[in-house]
Amino acid sequence: MDYLSNAGSSIQTEERYRLLVDAVVDYAIYMLNPDGIVVSWNSGAERLKGFTASEIIGKHFSTFYLPEDVRNGMPDHALTMARQEGRFESQGWRVCKDGRRFWAQVVVRPIRAPGGELIGYAKVTRDLSERKAAQDALMKSEEQFSLLVQAVTDYAIFMLDADGIVTNWNAGAQRIKGYEPREIIGTHFSRFYRPEDRERGIPAQALATAAAEGRFEGEGWRVRKDGSAFWANVVIDPIYGPHGQVIGFAKVTRDITEKRNTQLALEQAREALFQSQKLDAIGQLTGGVAHDFNNLLMVVLTSLELLRRRVAGDDKLLRLVENAVSAAKRGASLTQRMLAFARRQDLQPAAVDIPALVDGMKDMLERTLGATIHIEEAFEPGLRPVLVDAHQLELALLNLAVNARDAMPEGGRLRFAASEVACTLADHLAPGAFLRLSMTDSGAGMDAATLARALEPFFTTKGVGKGTGLGLAMVHGLAVQSGGKFVLESTAGVGTTATLWLPVASANSQALPAAAPMASVPTDTAPLAPMLVLAVDDDPLVLAGTASMLEDLGHSVLAASSAEEALAMARAAPHIDLVISDQVMPGMSGAHLVEALRKNNPSLPMILASGFAEQPGDLHPSTVKLSKPFDMAQLAHAISQGLRRTRAAQGQEGT
Known part of the structure; x- marks a missing residue:
């Protein structure tokens, strides 16, 4: 059972x-x-x-x-x-x-x-x-992705394990970094960093940031197999395991050196444009101020000149007048520097041999700089002359040398060097041959903030009363007005290099007669026969002062406050012997007035005065240029020069 x-x-x-x-x-x-x-x-x-x-x-x-x-x-x-x-x-x-x-x-x-x-x-x-089917599709996708990654040559795409060891390597990585897969797989990715970056722990920081934040992106210098450096854009993404743990990193590196260089060049060009526009704006303002200041100094000097003649017997008063005249002339020198910066000075360009000019200044420079500063020269042989105003260039070099001396209180080395270079529009100069004249000192140098403002007029790091802040501005103005440029390079604690780029003179360039400085104008000009002089100026104070000096010289004066009024007076008084006119006036300028008067009276001597110092270049050769402010001696000299040029021009026309 x-x-x-x-x-x-x-x-x-x-x-x-x-x-x-x-x-x-x-x-x-x-x-x-x-x-x-x-x-x-x-x-x-x-x-x-x-x-x-x-x-x-x-x-x-x-x-x-x-x-x-x-x-x-x-x-x-x-x-x-x-x-x-x-x-x-x-x-x-x-x-x-x-x-x-x-x-x-x-x-x-x-x-x-x-x-x-x-x-x-x-x-x-x-x-x-x-x-x-899904596995096959995934495998095919992975194969295609692998082929895609391997085909990319503009990006270095590779993987790291959790410790930063390279586990694969694409063709782009080989092209950019120079390593073959067998050389790099199994090594730590920190080998792509510079030694100083490795010492600072930057590779480990990058992985830590990627693991903590889910992504790391940055730019910096990286090193190729051959030791050369390139600027890289780097992206690191973490790779997670099935339980969310970081099992490695995907790393993409792109060489953006060219892009960075282009960006830096663009930024430098923008900064140069901004600096140029800023200096141009300051120059226009400075030029206008200098013109007005010259007119004021003209009134002051004229009044002091007339006063000096009337107190000649009173030594105490005469000393006071002389002090005032000296101060006014210092003001005139200051306006000349302002006009130099504003590129509105009257230059006398000539073919100048730079090594000869520097050699000629050497004794003066040694006396000015002192025995503790050693002067060196390094001029390339066979340098061609440059087209520049020799007198203004000497003043510019003297200014630079004094600045260098002040930067080397314990002494040092001042080195002059020159070489010829071919420039293009990329150098911000007209295409052609230029001479690069540099002066390098071993002084204290400047930091970036000071260097950025060094060319601004009235900016100075010297103590009160020790500098006007116009020395470098004047050098800049001279270089630009001469068709070149001025470049200042400096590093704090190392020194400063000031470089003038000046155009090489053409074969037919000739020296122009240099304008005599104020102090060298002869004061013993022989008295002239009384003349009827037409004086023209839109500033009533300047006009009154000029008329008073002419009268003190024994001449009769017709005073006009505009070019139109002057033409009317000339028509009413055809026996005028000489005309002295301001250049910058509302309506008709002095140059146009001179040409209008010369049509009716070609033999009429003309003097053209300007507080800007620069004068039109297409005037009749007999026209005398006179810079404001001027004193009685300069006025008398200009009158004699005007009469002499007019007679010379008539003689040439007669022949």
Whole structure:
């Protein structure tokens, strides 16, 4: 009874297992006899492979394999491995009843009787076609991505492990950094950094930032295999593992040296343009102030000149007048520097031999600078002359030398050097040959903030009363007005180099007669016969002063406050002997007045005065140019010069 009961229970259990297996539809579960013949078939097998139980039971399981796999003995191999190893598992293509292929995962296990003899095999098959397709697609994508990354040559794209070791290397990395994959994979990425950056821990900081913030981006110098440096844009992104931990980094590096250089050049050009515009604006303002200041000084000097003649017998008053005259002349010298900066001075350009000019100044420079400063010269042989006002260039070099002396209180070295260079528009100069004249000192130098303002007029780092702040501004004005440029370079604690770029003189350049300085104007001009002089100036104080000086010289004066009034007076008094006119006046300028008067009276001597110092260049050769402020001696000298030039011009025209 117990036997029957146990047998019944066993049958019920097997039936439950059969029902359970048959209910599985996602797996093909069936059995084979020892020879591989199908002896059972569940609903999952029917769904996956398309065969009904009646169609497949009794047939060999190799029915499900591709013909080539059958020829290669794969079915028998599966059973052999299962029998010997206790399990066989593989993946591969299998065939459905309708001939469709699917990617199968197969597990085969041997079934043995209690005594150990083989009685068959249990076989489980799962359709992984979709997973296979997804894996294939992923693999293809990864392959394509790898090919894409390898094809990129403008970017260095590579990966690091969590410690910063390089794990792969694309063609762009090899091109930019110079290393082949075998040379760099397995080494730390910090080798691309400069030694000082490694000492500061910058590589580790980059990885730490990427890990903490999810991204690192920066720019800086990196080093190639050959030791050369390039400016790099770097992006580092962390790579996370399945549990969110950082398992490595993706690093992209781009060489942007050229872009950076272009950007720096653009910024320098913008800064140069801004500086030029600023200096031009200051120059216009300074020129206007200097003109007005010259008119004021003209009134002061004229009045003092007339006063001096009237107090000649009173030594105390005369001393006071002389002090006032000296101060006014210092003011006139200051306006000349202002006009030089504003590029509105009257230059006398000539072909000047620079080495000869510097040699000629050497004794004076040694006396001015003192024995503690050693002067050196380094001039290239065969330098051609430059076209510049020699007197103004000497003043400019003297100014620079004095600045250098003040920067070397304990003594030092002052080096003059010159070389010829070819310039283009890129140098902010007209194309052609230029001489680069530099003066380098070993003094204290300037910081960046001081250097940026060094050319501004009235800016000085010297103490009160020790400098006007116009020396460098004057040099700048002379260089630009001469068709060149002035460049100042300085480093704090190292020294300063001041460089003048001056145009090389053409073969037919000739020296022009230099304008005599104020102190050298002869004061013993022989008295002239009384004349009727037409004086023209829109400033009533200047006009009154000029008229008073002319009268003190023994002449009669017709005073006109405008060019139009002067023309009317000239028509009413045709016997005028000489005209002295201001250049800058509302309406008609002095130059136009001179030409209008000369049409009716070509032999009329003309003197053209200006507080700007610069004069029109196309005047008649007999016209005398006179800079304001002028004193009585200069006025008398200009009158004599005007009469002499007029007679010379008439003689030439007569011949």
